[in-house]
Amino acid sequence: LKEAKISVYDLGLLRGYGVFDFLRTYNQKPFYLDDHLKRLLNSAKIIGLKHNYSLLQLRKIVLQTLKKNQFLSRSKEFNIRLILTGGNSLDFITPSKPNLIVMITPLKELDEKLYQQGARLITKVSERILPQAKTIIYTEAVKFLKEAKKKGAIEVLLISKEGKILECTTSNFFAVINKKLITPPTNKILPGITRKIVINLAKKLKIPVIERDVDFKEIKNFEEAFISATNKEILPIIKIDNIKISSRPGPTTKSLIAEFKKLIKNY
16 A cells, blocks of 8 residues: 555546446455446446456456455455546546556445434435446535535435436435335446345345336335445435435335345355
C-alpha cells in the first residue's frame, strides 16, 4: 500500500474517466469473481475505454493480489476493488495506456441489528450518467450519502424525473407487492451481481419475480422492501423518507436472507 502511486496526469483524477468493480470474499474465495470481471469489461466497453485485458488475465491478477495481501491482515474476509482508468494524459483529455488498480482491504461487516430490525432510506431525484456502466463518477452519491448519514438512513434511493424508482447509490432495490418480488428493469440501472443472485434465489423459492417500472407513488403499496449489494447482501428496509413500509423485516425478505446464507456458507 505504501508503494502504490498514481500519476496526477491520470484521467481518472483529471476527468473522472474510468470504471471500477467491487466484490468480496466468502471463505477467502472471491464471490462470483467472473461475473464482476465481466461487468468491469462491459463497463469499459460502454464508456469506450480501450484496453488489452482479458477476463483470464484479470482473474489471475486478482487471485495473485489477494494471495499476497491475505497474510498482511488478521481479517478473515476481504473486499476487492478493481479500478481501470483512461491512463496518463499529457493533454488532460486524450486516453492513453490504461491504468489498472487492484485493492485488497479487510472486510467490515454491517451491524447485525440492521438485518434484524430493518434500515431506512431517503430519496433524491437523480439519474446516474451511463447507468449500466459502473463508472467512478460518484459526486452526487458522496454528497447524498452524507445527508443520509445525518438523517440516520443507510442509503439513498434514486428517483427519475418521471417519478420512477431506479436504484440506490450503491445498491439495487426490491419491493414486495401482493407477495410478488418487484424490481426495476436493468435498462436504466446498474445490473447488480447480488441483484441477479437474489432473483435466482427467489425463483428457487417459487417467489414470483417481476422486473418492471416502479412508480414512486407505489411505495404505499409495498408490503416489504430491501436493498441488495456486495457489502450489504440482502438488507431489509422498513422506512423510505417518512413512509413506513413495515415495523420489521417481512417473511419474503427473511426467506431470501436465509437462502442467501446457505449459498455463502459453503461457497
